[in-house]
Amino acid sequence: MINRICFLSILLGLFFVSISAGLQQKKPSPVVMERGKKVYEKECLGCHQADGAGTPRMNPPLIKTKWVIGPKEQLIKVVMKGITDPLTIGDDEYYNPMPAHTYMTDQDISDVLTYVRNSFGNKASAVTVNDVKAVRAKLK
Ligand code: HEC
Known part of the structure; x- marks a missing residue:
């Protein structure tokens, strides 16, 4: 009986370890987030601000x-x-144009968008270099 309980609790333990590993994989790696933040500061922050809140009506x-x-x-x-x-x-209209960023590398675009999709309260899947490549190929 004791053995069986032991065995079951080990199984249960393994189960939770694998679940939490699975959850962690969905979060982008801190390395990508750090790179994305740097790109954001260089390419986007001036207009969309450090907290992603933008500037009202602009x-x-x-x-x-x-x-x-x-x-x-x-x-x-x-x-x-x-x-x-x-x-x-929301309740605001925006007339200013957002400039094109075709000059950015696929790596920089994937890093910055993974960062944006997982910052400022956002939670969405990472953007890979291949995702960016596919869109760039269609734009040409
Ligand atoms: C020169 C200022 C400027 C820069 C730099 C800029 N944006 Fe924008 N962005 C705008 C404006 C203005 C709009 C709204 C465009 C419109 O209304 O036609 C916009 C719209 C957007 C939108 C769609 C609307 C929304 O709020 O969801 C996204 C997403 C976005 N920008 C992301 C970015 C990212 C990521 C970067 C950096 C790679 C960036 N922008 C750089 C000014 C800027």
């Missing part, structure tokens, strides 16, 4: 918008091509 927030946490392809396009059409987010 630069929209990057907090849980449909572009930020929505489909990756659309988000990669926004960064590469920029946006000139006015946007409405």
